[in-house]
Amino acid sequence: MDICVCIKRYPSLGSAIMLTDDGMAIDTDKLGFTLSPHEECAVEAAVQLKEEHGGTVTLISMGPEGVEEQIREQFAIGADRAIWIRSDSTDIDPQAAAKAIGDAIEADETAFDLILLGSESADNANAQTGVRLAHRLGRPVATAIKGMTIADGVATCERAVGTMREVYRVRLPAVVTVKDGLNIPRYPSVPGRIKARKKPIDEVAADLDGARIQLKGLTAPIRESKGAQALGAGDEAADALVDVMKQIGVLS
Amino acid sequence: MILIYADHDRGELDPLALQVVSAARGLDADVHALIVGPNAEKCIDDLASAGVLTVHHGTNAAIDDYTPRANASAVVTVMDRLEPRAVLAAGTPRGSEVLAHVASIKDLPLVTECSEIALTGPGTAEVTRARWGGNLLERSEVSADVLLATAQAHAFAVSEDAGDAQVEAFDVPVTDADLEVSIVERTGAAETGVGLAEAKVVISGGRGMDGPEAFGMLEELADILGGAVGCSRVVTAAGWRPHAEQVGQTGTKVAPDLYIAFGISGATQHIAGCKSAKTLIAVNTDGQAPIMTHADYAVVDNLHTLLPVLIEKARAAQGA
Numbered sequence: 230m231d232i233c234v235c236i237k238r239y240p241s242l243g244s245a246i247m248l249t250d251d252g253m254a255i256d257t258d259k260l261g262f263t264l265s266p267h268e269e270c271a272v273e274a275a276v277q278l279k280e281e282h283g284g285t286v287t288l289i290s291m292g293p294e295g296v297e298e299q300i301r302e303q304f305a306i307g308a309d310r311a312i313w314i315r316s317d318s319t320d321i322d323p324q325a326a327a328k329a330i331g332d333a334i335e336a337d338e339t340a341f342d343l344i345l346l347g348s349e350s351a352d353n354a355n356a357q358t359g360v361r362l363a364h365r366l367g368r369p370v371a372t373a374i375k376g377m378t379i380a381d382g383v384a385t386c387e388r389a390v391g392t393m394r395e396v397y398r399v400r401l402p403a404v405v406t407v408k409d410g411l412n413i414p415r416y417p418s419v420p421g422r423i424k425a426r427k428k429p430i431d432e433v434a435a436d437l438d439g440a441r442i443q444l445k446g447l448t449a450p451i452r453e454s455k456g457a458q459a460l461g462a463g464d465e466a467a468d469a470l471v472d473v474m475k476q477i478g479v480l481s
Numbered sequence: 482m483i484l485i486y487a488d489h490d491r492g493e494l495d496p497l498a499l500q501v502v503s504a505a506r507g508l509d510a511d512v513h514a515l516i517v518g519p520n521a522e523k524c525i526d527d528l529a530s531a532g533v534l535t536v537h538h539g540t541n542a543a544i545d546d547y548t549p550r551a552n553a554s555a556v557v558t559v560m561d562r563l564e565p566r567a568v569l570a571a572g573t574p575r576g577s578e579v580l581a582h583v584a585s586i587k588d589l590p591l592v593t594e595c596s597e598i599a600l601t602g603p604g605t606a607e608v609t610r611a612r613w614g615g616n617l618l619e620r621s622e623v624s625a626d627v628l629l630a631t632a633q634a635h636a637f638a639v640s641e642d643a644g645d646a647q648v649e650a651f652d653v654p655v656t657d658a659d660l661e662v663s664i665v666e667r668t669g670a671a672e673t674g675v676g677l678a679e680a681k682v683v684i685s686g687g688r689g690m691d692g693p694e695a696f697g698m699l700e701e702l703a704d705i706l707g708g709a710v711g712c713s714r715v716v717t718a719a720g721w722r723p724h725a726e727q728v729g730q731t732g733t734k735v736a737p738d739l740y741i742a743f744g745i746s747g748a749t750q751h752i753a754g755c756k757s758a759k760t761l762i763a764v765n766t767d768g769q770a771p772i773m774t775h776a777d778y779a780v781v782d783n784l785h786t787l788l789p790v791l792i793e794k795a796r797a798a799q800g801a
Contacts, residue, residue, distance in 0.1 A: 242749045244771030246617055255617075266714065266731040266750075324590055348574070349593075351730065353612055353619070356593050356631075360581035369661045372549075372581075373574040375724075387668070388574060391676060392725070395547070396666040409731035410717070410724030441590040445620040447612070454774040457763065462782035467791040470762065471798050473778055477760055479682050479706050479739050480798050 230284035230379070232275040233341040235330060235358070236268045236303060237319055238296045239351050252446045254320065264299055266409035267347030273414040274407060275345055276307035278379060285309045287339060289330060291435060292319040304425035305417030311430045312337060320353065322440035327361030329435050334366065336433070341402060343384065348373040348406040359406035370404040371397045375411050482511045484565040486556055487528055488575045490547070492520030494527045497571035497634055502531040504637040505569050508600055513537060513563065514646075517555045517653060518544050525648055532642035539653040547575065548663035553582030555653040560587070560627065566600060567628040576631050584629050591629040592621065596636035600628065614730030614753025675709045677726060682708025683737045685728055685755070686716060689744015689765065689784055693721035698788040699743065705795050711735065713751045729754035743784045747772030 240260040247256040264272075275286045288303055288311040290296045296319075300311045312333050321329075334341065344366075349356035356372075363370035376387030376394065382401050387394040389410070399405065417425070460469040474480035483505040487498040498514075505512045514533040516524050518540065525536045539555035556579065560568060568583065570576035572594045584591035596618070597609035606628045612619045615633075623630075677683065684703040686696055696710065703710050711728040712721070728735055730753035740758035745751060747763070747770055755761065756775065763776035764784050773779050780787065 242613065242616070244747050244749060244752075246613070246749065266718075322590070324584075324588075349577075351613065354594060354614070355591070356577040357581035357584060357591050360578065361585045364582070364585035369658070371662055372578045389725075391678070393667055393669040395664045396668060397662055398665050399662055409714075410727070413718065413720055441624045442592060443622045443624070445607070445622055448618045448620070449616070450618060455761075455777055457773050457776040457779035460778050460780050462780060463787070464790060466780040466782055466787060467794045470778075470780065470791055471794045473760070473762065474706065474739065474795065475798065477739050479708070480795060 230278060230282040230342045231287070231339050232278060232284065233287045233289055233334060233344045234268070234271050234275045234308070235289050235344070235346040236264055236272065236299060237290060237350055238262050238292050238299045239265055246449050248447055248449060252448065253444060254447070262295065262298060264303070265347055265351035267349070267351070267407060269414040270409055270411040271345040271347055271407050272303045272306055272308060273412045274377060277412065278343070279307065282379070285339065287312065287337070287341070289314065289333060291316050291321060291326060291329060293317055297430060300430060301425045302417065304428045305421040306415060307421065310428055313430050313432045314435045315432055316435040316437060320444070321437065322442050323355040323357050324361065325438045325440060327358045327365055329437055330358070331362055331365035332436065333433055343379070343401060344404045346404070346406045348408045359404050363404040366404070368403050369399045370406070371399045372406045374405055374407045377405065377407070377411065482513060482563060482565045483509045484556070484559060484563065484568045485512065485514045485533075486552070486568065486570040486576065486579055487514045487516045487524065488571065488573065488579070489516060489518070489521060489524045492523060494524040495571055495573065495575070497573060497632075498528065499531045499639045500635070500637045501569050501571050501632050502528065502533055503640050504598060504632045505567070506532055506640065507637070508567060508598060513559070513565070515539065515556060515559050517552045518546070525646065529644060529646035530641065532640060532644060533646050534644070535647045535649060538648055538650045540650065541653040541655055543655060543660050544653060546664045548660060549575070549578050550582050550659040550662065551653060551655045552579045553586060554655055554659050556583045557586055558651065558654060565627060567598075567606070567630065570631050572631040572633050580629050580631060587627070589625050589627060589629050590623055592623055593631045594633045595630045596633045598628070598630055613749060615756070616749045616753055675707065677709045677711055677728070677733050677735060680709035680735065681737050682706040682739045683711045683728065683735050683755070683758070684708055684741050684743070685711035685713065685745060686743045687713040687745030688715045690716065690721070691785070695785060695788070696722060698792060701792050702788070702795060705792065705799050706739070708737070708739070713745045742772055743788070745772055746770045747775060
């Protein structure tokens, strides 16, 4: 089974967000980069399917230089090769992004049985690229999936709704967008990291249509400290906490 | 005219649909709603009481449960006939899924998770929407004759309007591809105990719990307070607790009366899930941890020594 996983490079935000002076982007100068939990689960699922059914795992990522770091990390987990769609930014209009990814998939010599994406990106959360890609490629799609098994050319997909699960069956070749919690992604092994250095990354140029959603500006909602009231420590704190619980009405 | 896609599950209207009606009424008084599939009678009444003037009820013998592409086909049918200025849906997995199909079929842009929507001219709109799980707000201009947008949950207050809606039934045209993916089964048990998303009290643990063992104490405290146990992503990634308990951007978003964070540092990923708590208490050995800036009350102490004492005192107070 040949699987393609779309991944994206994001800044690791930590606890505070700093914007650039023009307010049009996050200032990433002092930040490291990572994948989103959804995408880490997508890669893990692909590698598990490869281990079970055989086949290959191809990564696709769009963005400027630097994304190689995230690609090599996922090579170390078990992905085999990558297609890097070079673009100036990762802040791409979702319509244009889906088209560019669709073009790259069609141009590739591998006929992918399954294309996995995160259900929404960690940053812009447009929650539509997977569906647009499915239409572009003429394939069925299931979205926001937290459980998946594949047998006889059919993906049985579960979407979590509270403690219940809705079950969808999707005939391959298909597109599935997944959520954090699908599995617990493994850590890369040392031999995995060594192999990762030599795995191939094919670069293609992005042919991006004009954006129809034009960013005017970003703001971080006011995040002044609430000025937490200190309740001390030990027995004193426990007494104070019980008082707070009584005040709120969660303890009689 | 504004069209809303109103989702329902086996006859129960998605409560967020009424908020979408409010969002639509903020743009134009002439609000139509679309509902697809059988058992929609009660939903139609609910939509009318929120101020919808016309409800389009699409059916087809082949649609008996949620079928995303068939629902999108219904939206496209009504769009083509009535040419609305905007089509809105709730910012739920189903709402964004159906509108993403519509956007793909009609080659239109789609803006999700909007908290403000303004139609600024023919073919232009301005929206405010959430990025990074609400830690950042984006202002954008959208160029499209028909604006497709989903409304962020709880961004628009429900308005009452005891009007009657006209109901127009129609057949949804479907192809085999439209019917290919639908709900074939539901599994899992109904909620036992207190559900995390609705809990009035959430007791959460993070890296500072040092392993799965200490979560027994959080369960005890949650039991006393009638609450639910939550955790941070570090905890689920380590396999200490199931993912269903994860509070955060990629987990569950909670809005309890009381949220207690034990040993949680306060990364944006986690804050996105708990910032709607009415009261937040942080317990951490590090008084400078970022969680402290979001907290109403802070205890700088070791949770492993504090918890047994707190449980004993809370139980005594509850028994008194």
